[in-house]
Amino acid sequence: MGAPKQRLTPLAMAILELLHERPMHPYEITQIMRYRRVDYRVKLRPGSLYHTVERLDGQGFIEVVDTQRQGRRPERTVYGMTALGRDIFASQAQEMIATPADEYPEYPVALSALSELTPDEGLSRLKMRVMNLKVKIAADEVVIKQVTSDNLPPLYWIDYAYSHHQRKAELAFTQQLIADLESGRMPWPDEPERQLSIVKDENHDQAG
Incomplete structure (x- = not known):
């Protein structure tokens, strides 16, 4: 039997969706999500976003591609999506589109x-x-x-x-x-x- 399929959370899907455009650091991801009103469909809190980014990195779905520093601001880690991340994103997107989920509004x-x-x-x-x-x-x-x-x-x-x-x-x-x-x-x-x-x-x- 193969390993159980990993299920991405809505926030993880939203992060990977943005990383399709270009590598970004978590703060930039947060700002773009708020500007595009992604928080209307995904529960968005800075702490949970950073935790999700770390988890995606640990799972091999994203990877560090650069670090940036502006003036005296803390160094920012820039993440890009891996091939594995693209595959899991595409697979789950297809499943979510095709299959009505049991949701509890x-x-x-x-x-x-x-x-x-x-x-x-x-x-x-x-x-x-x-x-x-x-x-x-x-x-x-x-x-x-x-x-x-x-x-x-x-x-x-x-x-x-x-x-x-x-x-x-x-x-x-x-x-x-x-x-x-x-x-x-x-x-x-x-x-x-x-x-x-x-x-x-x-x-x-x-x-x-």
Whole structure:
């Protein structure tokens, strides 16, 4: 039996993706990721990035190709991708594109808990989510307008376009959910019991 296949984390994939362009030092990688909003799809913290770079180096997927020093700043190590790194990146990219992954976003978990809230609580939070989604979608559109005006090939920011469309779909779903709840097309599970309780209370008061 062969050795188990090594699985790259999303951050490791993002680092190798950038190193396809040219060798870079970790600080430069961090700055480019923030400029390109890679942190929208990958959890990016400087400490974790440096740790991931060290792990990729130890695994033989990247290697030191240069060191740089500017003035009194600390020496910076420049890394380039190895042939092994290119192979593992290409292999995993193909697998990730072809195979839907089991992912665990928070929103479905929150929706499953919606029935445990009162109608007022649930609707107010859903409406707050709609506002937050609209803000994010507007910010997306600013970025998309910029990269479009810069004539950046769409395939270079296709991940951003996907996230944008995903947010718009979530907005449409949430707005429809609010409309269904407010109209009564989707009653709260305990709504009949709640209404019955109100009627009984009213009858009791009238009898008293």
